[in-house]
Amino acid sequence: MFENERPRDECGVFGLYRHSEAATLTYFGLYALQHRGQESAGICVSRKNNKMVSHKGMGLVHDVFKMEDLARIEGGSAIGHVRYSTTGDSVLANAQPFVAQHKGRAYAVAHNGNLVNAHKLKQELEESGSIFQTTMDSEVFLHLFVKNLKDGNVVRAIQRSVAKIEGAYSFVILTCKGEVIGVKDPNSFRPLALGKINGSYVLSSETCAFDLVQAEFVRELDPGEIVIINEDGVTSIKADPEPKTASLCIFEYIYFARPDSTIFGKNVYQMRKAHGKRLAQEAPVDADFVMPFPDSGNYAAIGYAEESGIPFEMGMIRNHYVGRSFIQPTQSMRDFAVRVKLNPVRELIRNKEIIIIEDSIIRGTTAMTRVKALRDLGAKKVHMRISCPPHRFPCYYGIDFSSKGELIAASKTEEELTRYLGLDTLHYLSIEGMLEASGVENPEDHFCKACFDGSYPVAFDPAVTKCCMG
Ligand SMILES: O=P(O)(O)OC[C@H]1O[C@H](OP(=O)(O)OP(=O)(O)O)[C@H](O)[C@@H]1O
Ligand SMILES: NC(=O)CC[C@H](N)C(=O)O
Ligand code: SF4
Structure with missing residues (x-):
């Protein structure tokens, strides 16, 4: 795992029931969800006679699909996927949607999340003759x-199948008859929303995709809900018994989801801003200006500046032609990659006292190299504030930081990190602060925060690794 030693984005799923431009709209949907997965992309479309056609490839959405690919598969119902792997290698064979034939009928699935008992289930299935x-x-x-x-x-x-699987799943399924089905796990780790478009229905990981395809947001799926979209419209089947506590991934708000999306009932931008405001209350410090490490740090920085009354500056500019996560094999190349991504505005920095707002520190590559860059340009003081608590525990539910050794905060105290990163002061948002600022009732029963406190909502086998299915 973690070849690039940064948190990897995770998958995005999209599905559209019968539309003359199903493939093209799904392509646009995936474009809007690109931040969730940059490894491979795929679209699968239903055809008459219980058949399906699909097009998949490695890389970004606009590289994988040419206009002629979309024209070839146009029509019917469609589902799509952008992947960043959490179980299984980053290879074309693992590009989703995954399609299977059974008794002359085709079925396809696009998955966001991670199944914690997949290894055990695979062994059982292979014992009974399944070929993977x-x-x-x-x-x-x-x-x-x-x-x-x-x-x-x-x-x-x-x-019957979801009764067997454990962990995180937001599935979008396509049947050979063109039905599009959305399924959410009982903990509701990952987002999944229902929208309406020209009398048809659409499912998406995030609402930002609805805006792009001009679909109207209807609602999010409930924990454990199955939604079937077919010629009868939308039918919902609730889990039985209904789940009592959800564990929505709070890190979706902090880093993964797009700020223009509404997930789990709250807008991501506003949530990040609220975290930034709370951070200003918890860890105030005087400075000439507040600046984010863009992009994900931007919104908490706006909140911090507003609450503290300290001016906001974009002291670091992000290169927009670099993805969120990019694999580099050596530390020097990783350092170079961060330099490509973030460059300081030198005229702003000299002799200034600065507060950097960052959404998260995973391995510390970004903080380490960029703080040094600010020092080299003559910054007088550099304070850093992180809009989430320290990442001390791995995630097994669909975010690819599954090894404790890679998490810098797992082995260093805040004081040690301050010195290691060359900072004057460093403070993280507290767990209580993060939960209270989220503005939901009983946040302890609402969110997963296992990567911060190690309280995992679904049991897992720690021996199971990313490559355990190979
Ligand atoms: O401590 P590290 O290992 O460096 O990882 C943390 C950094 O990685 C992420 O940026 P990313 O480029 O993935 O996305 P962003 O542009 O949305 O901030 C995150 O926002 C931090 O800046
Ligand atoms: N990040 C994800 O949601 C990945 C989905 C699935 N576990 C895979 O590895 O393809
Ligand atoms: S462990 Fe962290 S990243 Fe993983 S689902 Fe829970 S909150 Fe999200």
Whole structure:
């Protein structure tokens, strides 16, 4: 894991029920979700006679799809996926949607999340004769699904299959009849929303994709809900019994989701700003200006500046032609990659006291090299404030930092980190501050925050690694 030693983005899913431009709109949907996965992209479209066509490739959405690819698969219902791997290698065979044929019928699934018992289930399935085509956790679901499809009842087969899997899943499923089905795990780790477009329905990881395709937001799926979109409209089947406590990934707000999206009932921009305001209350310090490490730090920095009354400056400029995460094999190349991404505005920095707002520190590469750059330009004092608590524990639910050794805050105290990063002062947002500023009732029963406090909502086998399915 962690070749680039940075948190990797995670997957985005999109689905659209019967539309003359289903493939093109799904392409635009994936474009809007690109920040969730930059490894591979794919679209799968239903056809008459229980068939499907798909187009998948490694890389970014605009590299994978040419206009002629979309024209070739246009029409029907469509589902799409942008991937960043959490289980299984980054190879074309693992690009999603994953498609399977069963008794002359095709089914496809696009998955955001991570199944913590996939390894065990795969062993059981192989014992009973299943042959796997990929090394992804997501494939296990489709094997269970076809095994449970004996009487041809798709919804019952989904219900029986989700009863077996554990962990995080927001699935978008396409059946050979063109039905589009959304499924959310009972903990609701990852977002998934329903929208309406020209009398048809659409599903997306984030609402920013609805804005792009001009769909109207209807609602988010509930924990454990299955939504079936077909010629009868939308049918919802609630989990039985209904889940009591959700564990929505709070790190979606801090880093992953786009600020123009509304997830889990709250706008991401406003949540980040509220975290920044709280950070200003918890860790005030005097300075000439507040500046973010863009992009994800921008919104908490606005909140910090507003609350503290200290001016806001964009002291560091982000190169927009570099992705969020990019794999570099050596430390010197990683340092170079961060230099490409973030460059200081030198005229602003000399002799100034600065407060940097950063959304998170994972390995510390960004903070280390960019603080040094500010020092080299003559900054008088450099304070850093982080708009989330220290990352001390790995994530097993769909974010790819699954090894404690890579998390710099797992082995260093705040004081040690201050020295290591060359800062005058460093403060993280407290766990209580993060939860209280979120503005939800009973946040302890609402969010997953396991990477900060180690209280994991779903049990997992720590021996299971990213490559355990190979
Ligand atoms: O401590 P590190 O290992 O350097 O990781 C943390 C950095 O990585 C992320 O930036 P990223 O480029 O992924 O996304 P962004 O442009 O949305 O901030 C995050 O916002 C931090 O800046
Ligand atoms: N980040 C994700 O949501 C990844 C989905 C799935 N576990 C995969 O590795 O493809
Ligand atoms: S462990 Fe952290 S990143 Fe993973 S789901 Fe929980 S809050 Fe999100």
